[in-house]
Amino acid sequence: MSRDASIRLYRGLLWLYPLEFREHFSQEICLLLADNLRAQSNGRRRFAVWLAAVAAVFVDAPREHYRMIRQDVIYALRTMRREKLTSLIAILVLALGIGSSATIFNLVNGLLLHPLPFPEQDRLISVAESSRTAGGFGASVAFPNYLDFVRANRTLESFALYSSGLVALRREGQDAENIPGGFGTGPLFRVLGVQPLLGRTPAEEDDRPNAAPVAVLSEDLWRTHFGGDPAVLGKTVLMGTMFGIKATQVIGVMPHGFHFPDDAQLWMPLQLDVATNTRTDHWLRGIARLKRHVTPEQAQTDLRVIMDQISRDHPKETYGQTVNTALFQTRTTRDVRPVLLTLMAAVGFVLLIACANIASLMLVRAAARQREIAVRGALGASRSRLVRQFVVESGLLGILGAIGGILMSWAAVPALLRLTPAGTLPVWADFSADLRTWIFIVSVTAGTALLVGGLPALSASRLNLVDALKEGGRSSTAGVAGARVRACLVAAEVAMSVLLLTGAGLMIRTFLNLERQNLGYRVENVTTLYTAAPNDRYPQGPASGQLVERIGRELASVPGVVYVAAASDVPIADAWGRSLTVEGAPLLSLRDTPMINHTVVTPGYFKTLGIPILEGRDFNPSDQADPHVTIVDAGIARHYWPNQSALGKRVRFGPPEDHEPWHTVVGVVPEVRNQELRQLRRNSVYIPYEDRYDHATLAWLVRTDSRLASPGEALRRRIAQIDRNVAVSDVATLQQIVDESIWQERFFATLLAFFAALAMLMATVGLYGVMAYTVSRRTHELGIRMALGASAREIRAMVLLQSGRLVGAGLAVGVVAALLLTRLLEEQLYGVKPTDPQTFLAVSALLVAAGLLASYLPARRATRVDPMLALREE
Amino acid sequence: MPRKPPEPESPADFLPLQKDMFHILVALAGHDRHGYSIMQDIAARTEGRLNISPSSLYSAIKRMMDTGLITELDERPDPQRDDQRRRYYRITDFGRKVAIAEARRLERLLADARATGLVPKRL
Numbered sequence: 001m002s003r004d005a006s007i008r009l010y011r012g013l014l015w016l017y018p019l020e021f022r023e024h025f026s027q028e029i030c031l032l033l034a035d036n037l038r039a040q041s042n043g044r045r046r047f048a049v050w051l052a053a054v055a056a057v058f059v060d061a062p063r064e065h066y067r068m069i070r071q072d073v074i075y076a077l078r079t080m081r082r083e084k085l086t087s088l089i090a091i092l093v094l095a096l097g098i099g100s101s102a103t104i105f106n107l108v109n110g111l112l113l114h115p116l117p118f119p120e121q122d123r124l125i126s127v128a129e130s131s132r133t134a135g136g137f138g139a140s141v142a143f144p145n146y147l148d149f150v151r152a153n154r155t156l157e158s159f160a161l162y163s164s165g166l167v168a169l170r171r172e173g174q175d176a177e178n179i180p181g182g183f184g185t186g187p188l189f190r191v192l193g194v195q196p197l198l199g200r201t202p203a204e205e206d207d208r209p210n211a212a213p214v215a216v217l218s219e220d221l222w223r224t225h226f227g228g229d230p231a232v233l234g235k236t237v238l239m240g241t242m243f244g245i246k247a248t249q250v251i252g253v254m255p256h257g258f259h260f261p262d263d264a265q266l267w268m269p270l271q272l273d274v275a276t277n278t279r280t281d282h283w284l285r286g287i288a289r290l291k292r293h294v295t296p297e298q299a300q301t302d303l304r305v306i307m308d309q310i311s312r313d314h315p316k317e318t319y320g321q322t323v324n325t326a327l328f329q330t331r332t333t334r335d336v337r338p339v340l341l342t343l344m345a346a347v348g349f350v351l352l353i354a355c356a357n358i359a360s361l362m363l364v365r366a367a368a369r370q371r372e373i374a375v376r377g378a379l380g381a382s383r384s385r386l387v388r389q390f391v392v393e394s395g396l397l398g399i400l401g402a403i404g405g406i407l408m409s410w411a412a413v414p415a416l417l418r419l420t421p422a423g424t425l426p427v428w429a430d431f432s433a434d435l436r437t438w439i440f441i442v443s444v445t446a447g448t449a450l451l452v453g454g455l456p457a458l459s460a461s462r463l464n465l466v467d468a469l470k471e472g473g474r475s476s477t478a479g480v481a482g483a484r485v486r487a488c489l490v491a492a493e494v495a496m497s498v499l500l501l502t503g504a505g506l507m508i509r510t511f512l513n514l515e516r517q518n519l520g521y522r523v524e525n526v527t528t529l530y531t532a533a534p535n536d537r538y539p540q541g542p543a544s545g546q547l548v549e550r551i552g553r554e555l556a557s558v559p560g561v562v563y564v565a566a567a568s569d570v571p572i573a574d575a576w577g578r579s580l581t582v583e584g585a586p587l588l589s590l591r592d593t594p595m596i597n598h599t600v601v602t603p604g605y606f607k608t609l610g611i612p613i614l615e616g617r618d619f620n621p622s623d624q625a626d627p628h629v630t631i632v633d634a635g636i637a638r639h640y641w642p643n644q645s646a647l648g649k650r651v652r653f654g655p656p657e658d659h660e661p662w663h664t665v666v667g668v669v670p671e672v673r674n675q676e677l678r679q680l681r682r683n684s685v686y687i688p689y690e691d692r693y694d695h696a697t698l699a700w701l702v703r704t705d706s707r708l709a710s711p712g713e714a715l716r717r718r719i720a721q722i723d724r725n726v727a728v729s730d731v732a733t734l735q736q737i738v739d740e741s742i743w744q745e746r747f748f749a750t751l752l753a754f755f756a757a758l759a760m761l762m763a764t765v766g767l768y769g770v771m772a773y774t775v776s777r778r779t780h781e782l783g784i785r786m787a788l789g790a791s792a793r794e795i796r797a798m799v800l801l802q803s804g805r806l807v808g809a810g811l812a813v814g815v816v817a818a819l820l821l822t823r824l825l826e827e828q829l830y831g832v833k834p835t836d837p838q839t840f841l842a843v844s845a846l847l848v849a850a851g852l853l854a855s856y857l858p859a860r861r862a863t864r865v866d867p868m869l870a871l872r873e874e
Numbered sequence: 875m876p877r878k879p880p881e882p883e884s885p886a887d888f889l890p891l892q893k894d895m896f897h898i899l900v901a902l903a904g905h906d907r908h909g910y911s912i913m914q915d916i917a918a919r920t921e922g923r924l925n926i927s928p929s930s931l932y933s934a935i936k937r938m939m940d941t942g943l944i945t946e947l948d949e950r951p952d953p954q955r956d957d958q959r960r961r962y963y964r965i966t967d968f969g970r971k972v973a974i975a976e977a978r979r980l981e982r983l984l985a986d987a988r989a990t991g992l993v994p995k996r997l
Contacts, residue, residue: 014929025932028909028961032928035910056927064933071940 006050007034013054016061018068020385072392079393086365087397089765090358094401094452096758097354098444099408100347104751105440106413108340110431111333117257117428119193120289124328125296127159127286127303129321133591137324137331141286143277145310146185149323152306155299157291160188161270161284164261166697167215168240168532168727169225175720178532178729179221181241182264185272189216191289192260198222199233199252202269206251209273213248215239218265219256226250238534240696240727241268245534259427261285279310279317280579280590280655287328300325316657319591332426338828339748346503346755349496351444353759355451356489357766362394363486364773366456387457394453395446402445419747421740455485483774487806490770493763494810494851495817497756498843502818504756505839506825506832507749513831514742520672521571522610526734527702527711528570531719532727535696545624545691547726548698552602554718555702560711563703565605566689568598570699570734571674572741577682582640583650583662593656596636597674597684605686606631606669608703616647616667619688627690631667635683651685663687677742678830701734748828763810764850771803771858783867792863799862803855811847815840885968885975888941894926894934899943899965899973906947908960909935935963943969 007030014026033053040046080087115121129145130138141149146161153159167181182188186207189196197219206214215237217226226232232250239248248268270284290299303323311318330337366373373386413431531551538544548566555564568576579593603619606612614634623629630651637646650662663685675681704711712731719728739746775782782795822834832839891899901907901915909931916924926934938944947962965973987993 017929021932021936025936029928029932031960032909032913032931036913036928052925053927053929057929060927060929060933064936067937 013057017064021064076393076396090397091400093354093357095404097351098402098405101351101444102405102409102441103412104343104347106431109436110429111336114430116329123290125288125325126328126331127288127325130324132322140282140284142279142282143272144274144279148310149306153302155294155302156288158187158190159288160185160191161286162188163284167266170238175724176727178727179265180263182261182267183270185270191287194258196252197255201252207269209271213246214251215248216252216267218254221265222253240532240534245536263427279314296325343751349500350755350759353493353496353762355448356493357762358452359455360486360489362456390457391453395449398445398449421743486770490766491806491810493766494807495814497759497763498814499818500756500759501843504752505843507752509832510830511745511749514677517677520670523734523738525704529700529731530729532697534725541691558714558718560704560707561702562705563604563608565608565701566602566698568600572737578653581652581656587656590655595682597682600687600689602689608701611669614668623688627688628661628663629666630663631686632665633669633671633684635671637668764854767854771855775858775862779865782862782865787867795863796859799859800855807851885972888972889979891976896976899969902965906962906964908962
């Protein structure tokens with residue numbers, strides 16, 4: 001290598017040094033090396049010297065960077081100490097901004113980004129039959145259709161149906177206990193792809209009808225209920241399910257953290273029979289594993305072709321349905337996804353407002369430090385050095401803010417999770433911080449520092465040194481430009497606040513509308529619970545009827561209990577839909593028959609829930625003799641028998657072709673919300689409880705007077721006294737059930753309101769800062785005006801007008817943006833339009849008030865300017 | 875490059891002085907020198923035992939300028955003989971004080987070692 005080339009190479013390496021060092025010394029360093037090389041006597045020694053010089057660069061250059069940053073940090077810390085209050089406010093504001101973002105990101109990460117605990121989860125899809133007319137994804141797959149899908153599909157590696165339900169676990173000498181269970185067709189565990197910890201999972205043979213019953217335990221259940229003993233394999237335990245109570249052999253234990261579906265602790269094969277599960281029985285959900293390199297859409301096309309064939313082959317048992325598929329993870333998080341993404345956008349705005357606020361603060365600081373900057377510049381500090389100084393300062397604020405934000409988010413995430421009722425979030429949601437969280441926090445912090453430090457840095461680098469030195473930084477051009485930028489920042493803050501406040505206002509109205517929704521029944525003072533009676537002791541017939549009667553009697557005798565009734569389910573949770581056929585009306589195909597909500601109830605149900613009987617009568621014990629009676633709601637009565645009494649008319653349930661017995665209408669009750677608060681999804685019919693029905697699990701509704709604060713335990717004890725083999729579970733008040741059904745709206749409204757309040761507070765403070773600063777800079781001008789005879793009122797009006805212009809501009813932009821963006825919220829809203837004028841007016845009024853508040857103090861200070869003092873400054 | 879006026883620090887704040895810096899101060903004690911001359915001086919005094927690389931030399935020079943131990947000269951001492959591109963450095967009064975303080979420290983160190991008999995009176 002020639003000497004020139006080696007010097008050139010060396011010079012290239014000097015790029016590792018900071019720009020400033022390089023600019024000043026690189027030429028000298030290269031000269032020095034050239035001198036050194038020249039002094040060497042031979043090539044080998046020259047090479048050794050060159051190599052040593054090169055090696056030294058790799059040590060010295062990073063050191064030089066380190067020293068420089070250290071110097072900047074020390075300088076920044078000194079500045080922060082000097083301006084304690086401003087720095088503290090800046091750190092606090094950034095901590096709130098970063099903390100909010102980190103908190104919501106944590107939720108997004110835990111729910112939407114975190115992989116499910118199933119291998120290759122991007123091959124897991126949900127499958128559902130769906131009505132073409134009703135739209136939506138659909139919920140279930142009929143068992144015979146499933147068998148056809150399994151036979152004919154070309155896109156699925158495996159496919160299973162599943163369901164969940166309570167399993168009454170009976171161990172000798174102990175109270176029966178209801179455990180959440182999962183039921184699946186044979187391939188379920190193959191679809192999920194999870195291996196057992198011990199033993200095996202059900203094989204296809206175990207899923208045949210009348211095969212010996214087997215069960216797999218969760219690791220948790222195995223430890224808590226079976227002492228973690230491996231000898232549990234092969235043991236037989238009495239387990240009661242919707243199919244009756246059976247001696248069930250434990251064949252396996254699943255590893256820790258395996259949950260499917262929901263919070264199931266124990267799994268059994270469904271053992272379905274096509275004889276009893278027809279194409280019209282829709283209660284099983286579908287999950288499948290795609291073959292490799294197959295997309296959910298391809299599988300959907302494949303299954304739809306099969307579905308069309310099924311519809312052609314079985315026109316009477318189908319309703320022209322189609323099939324939908326979607327990634328399983330997308331389906332399980334569909335409820336929270338829009339909420340979380342909206343919240344993410346909201347915290348993004350909060351963070352932007354925080355940045356705008358601090359950038360504005362830093363601009364003021366920069367303006368106040370113009371002289372210092374000018375002096376440093378005049379002494380030879382390069383522009384790049386000055387810019388870096390600002391970036392380091394804002395970076396330091398950003399890092400301190402991020403530390404505050406991380407602490408805040410540590411406290412906030414568990415608090416937020418407490419706002420979500422148990423069982424509403426997927427069990428596998430994992431909210432611990434992972435690599436993604438840290439990448440997010442680091443990039444948000446870096447972005448914040450750049451946003452916050454960028455503007456002042458830019459303004460400092462454009463500073464005209466001569467002007468700044470001459471005029472002491474009072475009215476230099478950079479100051480004017482800075483003021484304009486700050487005005488824009490404040491207007492932007494106001495606009496973003498309007499957006500957030502509007503969103504929050506709409507969600508609060510939604511939540512209040514839902515909370516005040518008239519459900520048609522009285523929610524307060526009703527306690528609900530489920531019982532599961534072992535059907536070996538209480539088989540269908542008189543024995544189970546007597547048990548129900550006895551439980552009802554015993555519960556009614558608990559002090560404080562007013563009414564007791566049993567039903568197939570509690571309101572809101574109720575989801576037993578059946579087709580309705582009306583005598584005299586044309587016989588419709590399955591596709592066209594209306595779906596109604598079908599609730600089995602004991603006498604006294606309506607009294608317990610405070611539902612008035614509009615016409616006819618309640619059920620009574622004598623209906624046991626002739627159980628083919630029904631009570632319908634007013635909507636059905638109005639629709640089928642307008643202008644006449646519904647009493648005595650006859651209807652029947654289930655597929656139109658099934659010819660189930662006719663039921664005579666004996667009563668009419670008002671329409672009530674039996675599925676959800678938002679809408680009356682289906683009208684309701686009520687059927688009397690009869691002991692011939694197989695109701696292993698029953699819901700109990702107990703109305704108490706206000707004396708009995710929390711009756712749950714007393715009720716549970718009373719049932720245990722009757723028979724400890726009757727499992728009791730899900731004790732909750734009806735109020736809790738109703739509240740939980742709208743937790744999402746509450747969660748959403750609460751958080752949005754919090755973020756909107758934060759945004760408005762920051763915008764107000766930002767406006768105050770700008771106005772106070774403007775007034776202080778205009779002291780001289782105001783003094784002259786007052787000396788020339790301007791009244792205090794005129795001065796005040798002038799200042800208020802200026803702030804009014806800022807707020808007005810922000811408001812205008814914000815309202816337009818809100819009109820465009822609140823439409824995205826439409827699906828979340830209830831009883832309020834996205835363009836609700838009341839909300840928009842209220843938000844505008846609120847911001848105008850905040851604007852007045854923020855500018856009142858500066859305006860008052862402006863009127864107190866002493867003309868003499870102001871002029872003397874000149 | 876900010877040539878900040880030296881901070882009001884006392885020479886004691888710099889002790890113990892980094893070896894490279896001490897040698898540079900010693901090299902500049904008699905003459906103003908440019909980089910290569912400093913290097914040659916150090917090499918001569920240490921009989922080639924201390925070889926400072928060009929980049930390390932200027933890292934040290936920069937730090938010493940930042941802390942006011944040396945300054946860069948605007949004029950060239952002998953325009954006839956010297957390359958115009960070279961920068962010359964001069965020890966400041968403060969730098970002199972620091973060098974003396976460091977020399978005293980070393981002296982005391984040696985004296986301590988002698989007092990204990992670890993090191994003979996004459997090497």
